[in-house]
Amino acid sequence: MSSTRLSRVAGWFTPRIALARVAWLRTILYLFVILDMHAFVRDTRLKGEHPDLYQPLLLARIFHLPTPSVANTTALYVVLIVACVIGATNWFPRIAGWIVAPAFTWWVLIGMSDGKVDHDHLALVVALWVLPTVKSTSRGRAAYGDQTRSEAAGWAVRCVQISVIATYFLSWVAKVRSPGWNFSWPSSAILTWAIVRRPHPVGEWLLHHPWMLHVMQWVGFIAEFLSPVILWLKGRWQLIGALFFIGFHVANTAILLIHFLPTVVCWLAFAPLERVVPWLRNRRSDRDTGEAEQEPEGSGQAQQQAGA
Amino acid sequence: MGKTVRVLIAVVGIVLLINGSARATDDAWPFGPMSQYAGAVADDASVTFTRISAQTTSGTTVDVPLNIEGAGVARAEIEARTGEIEKDPSLLQQVADGWKKKHPDQPQYVKLELIRDTTQLVNGRVAGPPTPEVLATWEVRR
Structure with missing residues (x-):
């Protein structure tokens, strides 16, 4: 490979993106972690009370993580809440972030150490590890409008985007691998099986129309295979791709009662969040001065980054 | 951290x-395969579902809610340990204890049954109502 091609590949991994997007992601994702600890992976402290059911996963064994106890899971809980709140304010976001990343990874490791592993946390966990690598130039409120572009910010955002897409593409790989490396999954009775085990009104109605379930399986199977294309789409087309997969999760929630919110929230890495503050400023200045044509500084710059 | 390192x-x-997706198992999380609902289920498969049925102090029979708010035990844990519970039904005592701890004001469990419901598929359709099979019975110690 020539050196220009290598640098093009390296450039793809490190687009120049405004620090403001990272600031928004910090606030949203650190607050989401607090929600997650209470609504999704919420039995970690309970596992501290019943360590006899603990079956440590590979990472926990490699790093010799202690068996969960009331003391260490309570400490983990308190540390995570405090660090997430600090990180979400964008004051000392890197120190807080370097605490949240290992702490939440451990929290999820314990939560999934009962024989059942969920696959909706990849992008969120990756996001928590890459966010603290980004050095900010402004703190607190000013961070949300910081249009300084950096490759470090772009790399972090790209890593989250790749992890979101990997969640779908690797789900496709698993569907091909699981029946013995073939394409029998989409015409199998997998959704019927899932609904029988978790019955609810929408699903039970669908059980009478297996052809509809097969159509959904084919759509999901093909969409998961094609998902990496979204990484190279721009602007409106990328938005359509994102909305398709969010619709996919709405359908999954209706049929399987599986919401995948920890992955859904990470779709925001694709959104040009750095435009929020210029947009708000623009609206405010319109209202204050009545000059609709006035363009605030930085908005033109932000426009060019759309879809990056 | 330089660009090359990144x-x-x-x-x-x-x-x-x-x-991980090609070779590993769930054990390798977060680098394991995304295997939720990845299995291909045959058109004539029998679908099994494990639940715990309880007789209560008020004479009713209910399905134990297998989650944290219910009996404090997740369904995954029960399903993973079905074989153990069959051999040693006293393991069901913790379900009754869990319910009592979380819901002291409600009717308590007197007798617990671990039940496996089997639903038969024919040509990809549900052939009829599930057939229950009692795997273990436990008279709750109070």
């Missing part, structure tokens, strides 16, 4: 993920 980390991460 690109290398991303590439290594992608390789680990692909390797």
Whole structure:
């Protein structure tokens, strides 16, 4: 490979993106972690009370993580809440972030150490590890409008985007691998099986129309295979791709009662969040001065980054 | 951290993920396969579902809610330990204890049954109502 091609590949991994997007992601994702600890992976402290059911996963064994106890899971809980709140304010976001990343990874490791592993946390966990690598130039409120572009910010955002897409593409790989490396999954009775085990009104109605379930399986199977294309789409087309997969999760929630919110929230890495503050400023200045044509500084710059 | 290091980390991460999806199990989380609902189920499969049925102090029979708010035990834990519970039904005592601890004001469990419901598929359709089979019975110690 020539050196220009290598640098093009390296450039793809490190687009120049405004620090403001990272600031928004910090606030949203650190607050989401607090929600997650209470609504999704919420039995970690309970596992501290019943360590006899603990079956440590590979990472926990490699790093010799202690068996969960009331003391260490309570400490983990308190540390995570405090660090997430600090990180979400964008004051000392890197120190807080370097605490949240290992702490939440451990929290999820314990939560999934009962024989059942969920696959909706990849992008969120990756996001928590890459966010603290980004050095900010402004703190607190000013961070949300910081249009300084950096490759470090772009790399972090790209890593989250790749992890979101990997969640779908690797789900496709698993569907091909699981029946013995073939394409029998989409015409199998997998959704019927899932609904029988978790019955609810929408699903039970669908059980009478297996052809509809097969159509959904084919759509999901093909969409998961094609998902990496979204990484190279721009602007409106990328938005359509994102909305398709969010619709996919709405359908999954209706049929399987599986919401995948920890992955859904990470779709925001694709959104040009750095435009929020210029947009708000623009609206405010319109209202204050009545000059609709006035363009605030930085908005033109932000426009060019759309879809990056 | 330089650009080269960043690109290398991303590439290594992608390789680990692909390797995990191709060869590893859930044990390798977060680098394991995305295997939720990835299995292909045959058109004539029998679908099994494990639940715990309880007789209560008020004379009713209810399905035990297998989650944290209910009996404090997740369904996954019960399903993973079905064989153990069959051999030693006293393990069901913790379900009754869990319910009592969380819901002291409600009717308590007197007798617990671990039940496996089997639903038969024919040509990809549900052939009829599930057939229950009692795997273990436990008279609750109070």
